Amino acid sequence: MAGFPVVSRRSGRPEPPVTESQLLAELRWLRRELEHVRADNELLREAAGPLIHLAPARERFAFIHAHRSQFSLRRLCRVLITDRSNYRAWVRAQAIREERARQEAELLERIREVHTAHPAYGAERVTRELKREGVEVGRRRIARLMRHNGLSGITRRKRRNLTKPDQAAATITDLIQRQFTAPMPSLKLTGDITCFPTGEGWLYL
Structure with missing residues (x-):
């Protein structure tokens, strides 16, 4: 069977003719390669699907925005399982944020x-x-x-010191031990006074 003449793209000279059997063999090889590519893509989609769903929407939108000049918006949204209207809304909001x-x-x-x-x-x-x-x-x-940005003013107000216990003072024993009931009146006396004035100044309990 006569072959098909092929012209070389580099030299412009005709190459040896390609027979129909060679074309059929090449077609079968291309079909096998296509099946392999489809299987690989399906495997990648199954593996990346959970990761895509776990990724925050803003990260997916940012990826689409960065690669929109390389791939069509439809394909990017289809692969990343993202709605195009949501992406466009993110783009409008991104302009406001910028x-x-x-x-x-x-x-x-x-x-x-x-x-x-x-x-x-x-x-x-x-x-x-x-x-x-x-x-x-x-x-x-x-x-x-x-x-x-680490900018702060200078306060001129004097800081108030809280009451500090005297470390050298004798320790007062807790006689009540949080047992506030008594068998008779005036057996246990308690109060909520924390300080009172004396001739020596304020004394704190």
Whole structure:
């Protein structure tokens, strides 16, 4: 049987003719390879299915967004078992998040300028200073940005010391032992006074 003439793509010269039997053999080989590829894909899908379901939606959306130039959106969503409408909603929300991040970066720069000029300023005074400059922002947002970026004011208030027991004082025995019932009146006397004034000053129980 006559062969089919084939022209080489590199040299442009005709290659030896390919017979029909050779084409059939190559077709059978390609079919076998296709079956192997299909089996491998099915195995990978079965193995990756649980992992895909366990992955947070935002991670799947981010993967699709990063590879959308290489593969079609339909294929990516089908392989990752993701609804296209949910992905598009994530993209719209991502644009809002990026805009908010840009605004907060600009706001943080303004906060740094105020804090550099006035190192003692905390969130409340920084907020007042920014509002005087025409920046409308809430104190909680300023406090969050300052806290996350290690910025803090200087407090001038003296810290109150709590009552500390005298380590050298004699230990008073607990005679009640949390047994608050008594067989007769005036046998056990208790009170809730923690301190009282004396000529020597306040005494604490």
